[in-house]
Structures are given as C-alpha cells and as structure tokens.
Amino acid sequence: xxxxxxxxxxxxxxxxxxxxxxxxxxxxxxxxxxxxxxxxxxxxxxxxxxxxxxxxxxxxxxxxxxxxxxxxxxxxxxxxxxxxxxxxxxxxxxxxxxxxxxxxxxxxxxxxxxxxxxxxxxxxxxxxxxxxxxxxxxxxxxxxxxxxxxxxxxxxxxxxxxxxxxxxxxxxxxxxxxxxxxxxxxxxxxxxxxxxxxxxxxxxxxxxxxxxxxxxxxxxxxxxxxxxxxxxxxxxxxxxxxxxxxxxxxxxxxxxxxxxxxxxxxxxxxxxxxxxxxxxxxxxxxxxxxxxxxxxxxxxxxxxxxxxxxxxxxxxxxxxxxxxxxxxxxxxxxxxxxxxxxxxxxxxxxxxxxxxxxxxxxxxxxxxxxxxxxxxxxxxxxxxxxxxxxxxxxxxxxxxxxxxxxxxxxxxxxxxxxxxxxxxxxxxxxxxxxxxxxxxxxxxxxxxxxxxxxxxxxxxxxxxxxxxxxxxxxxxxxxxxxxxxxxxxxxxxxxxxxxxxxxxxxxxxx
Amino acid sequence: xxxxxxxxxxxxxxxxxxxxxxxxxxxxxxxxxxxxxxxxxxxxxxxxxxxxxxxxxxxxxxxxxxxxxxxxxxxxxxxxxxxxxxxxxxxxxxxxxxxxxxxxxxxxxxxxxxxxxxxxxxxxxxxxxxxxxxxxxxxxxxxxxxxxxxxxxxxxxxxxxxxxxxxxxxxxxxxxxxxxxxxxxxxxxxxxxxxxxxxxxxxxxxxxxxxxxxxxxxxxxxxxxxxxxxxxxxxxxxxxxxxxxxxxxxxxxxxxxxxxxxxxxxxxxxxxxxxxxxxxxxxxxxxxxxxxxxxxxxxxxxxxxxxxxxxxxxxxxxxxxxxxxxxxxxxxxx
Numbered sequence: 001x002x003x004x005x006x007x008x009x010x011x012x013x014x015x016x017x018x019x020x021x022x023x024x025x026x027x028x029x030x031x032x033x034x035x036x037x038x039x040x041x042x043x044x045x046x047x048x049x050x051x052x053x054x055x056x057x058x059x060x061x062x063x064x065x066x067x068x069x070x071x072x073x074x075x076x077x078x079x080x081x082x083x084x085x086x087x088x089x090x091x092x093x094x095x096x097x098x099x100x101x102x103x104x105x106x107x108x109x110x111x112x113x114x115x116x117x118x119x120x121x122x123x124x125x126x127x128x129x130x131x132x133x134x135x136x137x138x139x140x141x142x143x144x145x146x147x148x149x150x151x152x153x154x155x156x157x158x159x160x161x162x163x164x165x166x167x168x169x170x171x172x173x174x175x176x177x178x179x180x181x182x183x184x185x186x187x188x189x190x191x192x193x194x195x196x197x198x199x200x201x202x203x204x205x206x207x208x209x210x211x212x213x214x215x216x217x218x219x220x221x222x223x224x225x226x227x228x229x230x231x232x233x234x235x236x237x238x239x240x241x242x243x244x245x246x247x248x249x250x251x252x253x254x255x256x257x258x259x260x261x262x263x264x265x266x267x268x269x270x271x272x273x274x275x276x277x278x279x280x281x282x283x284x285x286x287x288x289x290x291x292x293x294x295x296x297x298x299x300x301x302x303x304x305x306x307x308x309x310x311x312x313x314x315x316x317x318x319x320x321x322x323x324x325x326x327x328x329x330x331x332x333x334x335x336x337x338x339x340x341x342x343x344x345x346x347x348x349x350x351x352x353x354x355x356x357x358x359x360x361x362x363x364x365x366x367x368x369x370x371x372x373x374x375x376x377x378x379x380x381x382x383x384x385x386x387x388x389x390x391x392x393x394x395x396x397x398x399x400x401x402x403x404x405x406x407x408x409x410x411x412x413x414x415x416x417x418x419x420x421x422x423x424x425x426x427x428x429x430x431x432x433x434x435x436x437x438x439x440x441x442x443x444x445x446x447x448x449x450x451x452x453x454x455x456x457x458x459x460x461x462x463x464x465x466x467x468x469x470x471x472x473x474x475x476x477x478x479x480x481x482x483x484x485x486x487x488x489x490x491x492x493x494x495x496x497x498x499x500x501x502x503x504x505x506x507x508x509x510x
Numbered sequence: 511x512x513x514x515x516x517x518x519x520x521x522x523x524x525x526x527x528x529x530x531x532x533x534x535x536x537x538x539x540x541x542x543x544x545x546x547x548x549x550x551x552x553x554x555x556x557x558x559x560x561x562x563x564x565x566x567x568x569x570x571x572x573x574x575x576x577x578x579x580x581x582x583x584x585x586x587x588x589x590x591x592x593x594x595x596x597x598x599x600x601x602x603x604x605x606x607x608x609x610x611x612x613x614x615x616x617x618x619x620x621x622x623x624x625x626x627x628x629x630x631x632x633x634x635x636x637x638x639x640x641x642x643x644x645x646x647x648x649x650x651x652x653x654x655x656x657x658x659x660x661x662x663x664x665x666x667x668x669x670x671x672x673x674x675x676x677x678x679x680x681x682x683x684x685x686x687x688x689x690x691x692x693x694x695x696x697x698x699x700x701x702x703x704x705x706x707x708x709x710x711x712x713x714x715x716x717x718x719x720x721x722x723x724x725x726x727x728x729x730x731x732x733x734x735x736x737x738x739x740x741x742x743x744x745x746x747x748x749x750x751x752x753x754x755x756x757x758x759x760x761x762x763x764x765x766x767x768x769x770x771x772x773x774x775x776x777x778x779x780x781x782x783x784x785x786x787x788x789x790x791x792x793x794x795x796x797x798x799x800x801x802x803x804x805x806x807x808x809x810x811x812x813x814x815x816x817x818x819x820x821x822x823x824x825x826x827x828x829x830x831x832x833x834x835x836x837x838x839x840x841x842x843x844x
Binding site: 139 | 574612695
C-alpha cells in the first residue's frame, strides 16, 4: 500500500500543507503591537450615521453624522451659543421694516469660501432658494416657509432684502437652525465648497469622512488641523474605542453607560441640558382621545418622576405637558406642575365612560427613552384599572403609519416656536395629536408676527398655559443628550440647543 | 470485505463521473438561485414600511411621498418590478440604492471584500488548529487534555457571540492587555490588508467560534474512524500508530470535516452581524441589517443573493474537495 496508488489531483498532504501555510500568514499578523492614541493635531470623532450619509446640508435625512459634518463645513447666518442665545455668524445685522414683513440682512464683509471665492449676497439668495426649492424638499423649508423666494433681492454685494409672505418677528432667531446652513451659489454636493472652519478631504458614506482645517476662515480658525469622523453604529463599540484612545469623542452614549463614564478618569461625560422632549401624543380628533377628560386622565396617570428616573436614568428633567425645556429669554411659565393622581384619573375615565379603556401605544427606538416611557406608562395605567399595551416597532414600520397612530411616542428637539410650528398647529408635519385649537393658533400667529420680544414672551406664556390645560401631548420630560470625550480633549461644553460636535472649531487635544 | 475496507484506498473509476456530478450540482444551483431571487424579491416586498417614507423621513408631506413613489417606480405591479430588477441583474447591474443614491454594486463589493478578509483569516487560524486539536484529543480521548479542551470549547459555544467578542475586547484591548484596537475603524481609503491589526479582534472572535464547533466535529469523526474495523486491522497487523493515523485515520476523518468547514465558511459570511456590531466592522452582515432597517430594498436584495451564491459556491467547492479526498467518491459502488 503506497501513497501513489491514487492519481486524481493534489493529494491530502498537499492540501493540508496549503492550509497550514495560510495559517502561518495569519499568525504573523497577530504579533503586531499597536499604539492606539492618535496625534494631537487630529481629532477623531465617532457618530452614528447610515448609508444615506451626505455632504448636502439641505437635502439630508438629518442623521447625526450629517449634522456634525455640515455644521463644521458650512456656516449659518446665525448660530446658537451654548446657553441657547442666538449669535450672528455670516450675518452682520438684521433690520426689519415697521411691520416685520421685510428684513434687510447685511453679510459680514471679507468672508471667503474654501475655494477662495468671496461669499456675497447672490450666494445667500441662492442658498435660501435652494432650501425652499419645491422640487427637492428640504428639512429647512418649513422653518422659513414665510420667506418669498421670488422676492429676494440683492441690494448690494453684501446686502439682501427678504420680502416675507407674512410678518415674522423672530426672523433672526430662525437662522440659527442647523438646517439653514449657507452654501455658495453654484453648490455641488459632490465637491462641496463652503465657508465653514473645515474643508472636505475625503468622504465615504456610512463609513468615514476626513476634513482639514480651513486656514482662511473668517473667524478664529480651528484649533486642530484635521478631523476624522467615523460611523460607529453601536454605542458600546464607540465607548470601547474612546476608552482605548482610538477615538477622542463619541456622540452616542447610552444612558445606561453614563454613570460608568463619569466614574472613569480617562473619559469625560458631556451632559447637555437639551431641548429634546419625548412627548406621548394622543390624537385629539378621534375616539377615545377626542374627549379632553380621557386625555387629562392619561396625563394624570403618568408618574413623571418615575419616567425620568427609569426611562432616562435621571439624565433629564420632568416636563409639565408644555413644550420647551426653557423658553429663553422669556423665563418660566407660571403653571403648577401636574403630578400623578390616580383617583382623579379614575373619576375622569368613569365620567367619560372609559373605565375599561384598552389602547395600544405605538413606539420605536428613535431616541433613548422612547420605548421605555411607553412601557412605564403601560405599567402605571394598571393602577387606574385601564389597559395600555406598548407596541414597540422597528423604525420603518412605525414611520409607515406616522401621523396616523392614535396614541404614540415621538421626539422633538428645537426651540419653542419652531416646535409649535412643526407639531402643535395644523399643517405641522409632526402634528401627531392633530390638535387644532383656534385660540392657540391665533396666539401662535401673533407670536410669530411680533418683533417685540416682551410682547412675544407674554403670548408664549399664554400658549404654553393652553397646551398644559388642553393639549394632546403628555410632555413627561426632557432628555439630556449625552456625549463622551477623552480626558485629554478640551473646549467641549454642554449646549442647550446645539452640540459641541457641531462646533469642533473650538475643540483641541493635549 | 466491504465493511472493513478502507474507503479512501480504493481505485479511482475516472474523472468523467466527477465532472458529471459537478455539472448537475451547478445546474441545480442555478435553478435554486432563480427561485431564491424570487423569494428574496417577494420577501422585501412583504416588509412592512414604505421606502419613500424612509427616504423622506418624518417631516414628509403626502404629496412628496407620492412623487417619490412614482419616481422610484414603486407604483408599478410587483411582477413588473421583479422582471425589471432581474433583467438588470443579468446585465450585472444591481441598481442604485434609493437611500444612499450610490450604485448597489459598489456598496456590496466593498463590504464583501472586508468580510472575505476576516473570514479567510479566521479560517486560516481555526481550521489547522481545529484539525490538530481534534486529532490530538481523539487519540487521547477522555484524558485530562481532552476534557479541558472540550470544556473550554463547550463554554465558548454556549456564550452568545457578542459576549465572547466583548470579553476579548476587555481582555485584549481595554482592561487587561492593550494589544489590539477594540474597534475595527477601517479607513475606506486603504485596502483592508494594509490595516490588518484593526481586524485582529473580529478575526480572533470568529476563529474561536469556528474552532469550538469544528474541532469537536474532527474529534468525533476521528474517534469513529479510530474505532473502525480497518484501523483495528491495521493495528493488528502491527502497523505503527503514526502511520495508522496519517495514512488511514486522518484522510478518512477529513471528509465530513470538509463538508462542515464549507458550511461554517458560508455561515461566517452573512451570519456574524452581532460580531460586526461589537467591533463596528464594516462587513456584509451589518450592511444587510442596516439595509433592512432603512428599507434599502436594492441593497437587501443584492446582499441576500450574494450570500446565497456564496452558499451554493461553497457547497460545490466542498463537494470538489470531497471528491479529491475520496478518489472513488462513491462509497461502496467501486
């Protein structure tokens, strides 16, 4: 018996030898030792994005990677300071006419784009028209729907006259919104030119983008030379990467990890007191929630402290069924805090003939706390003898019926008047409650028309009081947005509306 | 003598029959692939949710949604959509992703090459080690070494994949040692081969999982072979243990191992989403999971079909290797 008795192809020893040779190659690689830490000139940032990532500040799906990217590549007319106040950026001044139906915007002189072109009135007009283009819907369009795109006029190279479709008082504030970034007149998203503190070096959707400092920036240039933004979908992976020094900042921090990060000397937790509300909405135009007594009963069932404590692990504040964590500069609206009152809820339900109410609440993991608050409410409802069942769906299924769920959870992140425009008046794309309150609508009209801040604040307090009394939302709390950065990262401060990630210009590493 | 004859020692009866077998397999695979493509298409149609809504997001107006639906040809009957898609596919055109507006072929190709590197490297580690461990523990069955290795492998197999992955992260990059980076942050500007240390942990995790299963299979078949009549006969006629092992036992034990290796290879391709997530590894599994989540139908279809093709191809390759290892290839018919 000898080995050469078979003559078909390579023998077993040859096959085995081949396999062993490949194994050796793999073994060699595992010997490499690494230094994970990067140079101090390069800031490595991790965010969660998706395959739909783009460099277009207007035609975006609004995922975090996109927002971080375009906030650092482009400037707005204004921006939010950490405390939520509005500061001018590209705009030097805003001047209204007597009834706030025309605004004259003067641009800061001497601003140039990454390609070296001056940024002028025609560029601003092209940007606003691009945002309002009905053929290509953008997220910013609804924010400036009051602008007449055809009526824009370049008064001189630095000045634009905005003619509005109706009077709009908080005109300047709206331009701080992230979806209203300005681009040059012949903007091409595949080779994006902008005025921002960073310029594009490379970009791979869903994976990574590399930006270099724009040395010709018209304000203080960025402190780091380069920014690398990586997509990391899993928050635990991002924290591990941060812990080992592979990255310097991560946008995504699960609430459950926050305490661990606070205790770890190699990392800092950035605890943003955000405007992020996670309202539980009830459709005010269909049964059973068209009955205000049923809505009030559900609002009284909610134990808000418990929801903030469990759903947000305490990283947030209790809400009082009014939008706006704060309404800078107007101060608090004087309405007593609604608290859990099961007896009163039972009585209201009995009065409405809904003592054995059985409803389903629609939710999805859109932001931390969305699923949990529905589950907690379902639990709390038992005490009142009614049944609320949490229907947790994947995002696509939830979105497929978005706006039609009679009972569900949503999230909104903006300052007060934009939140109202989008979610509390007819025509708002987030108006899940289908609320249409004539008095409230009229007040909103007046608030947006008024350019007198004191008057506007007075109206806003009235609006919030109505929301608290008879609105369709349970605004049980406002979530903090949590980020984590390495101990060696400086210049990262908590923001009320924005995020330090959107202003990487002032961040540095040691 | 059929029961006691060494099946690997038989005389070959020609390669024509082998070619016939492979040809039949290829034809069947092709038919199955067409059926698969229909199933995949039907399944993606049945997914709840509206792709136009996913593209436009929460603040879309019904008019915008309708316009996008007709633009994406989502209004056409399903069979028309299928034929259009299948027709393009035959010309090598996977289409353009609705979500990312990029050619689907490009998206999938990049992910395949990443996954391929990890799977091949993990295989290069796990297969030889499993073979050595399997043979060693079979020869020393029930000894202390065998029991220890068996215990470890069962423990590894019992752990959910992501727990093993996280344990390795804690052990090798974050807490105890700092040898490998915890996250596979691959730069898309470079080839994976240029950044191999970054994929060390995914490779290691995958290799350990493959080993925990594969080595036990080798061990079990080896024990069977070592207890067979022909090995017993070889022993009785005084053949040295080493020769028995290498000439008779191992070649015969390899056949089922090759089949299993093929299956592990194919599964490793699409079934390691959890590991990819833990390491933020841009592989095929994560791409599929993300595409399902965002209803990026074209990408879902392309990746599912790719995985199906890999399964079919692996089956054919393992069949080929099996034929090579058992020259007659036909058991008791020679």
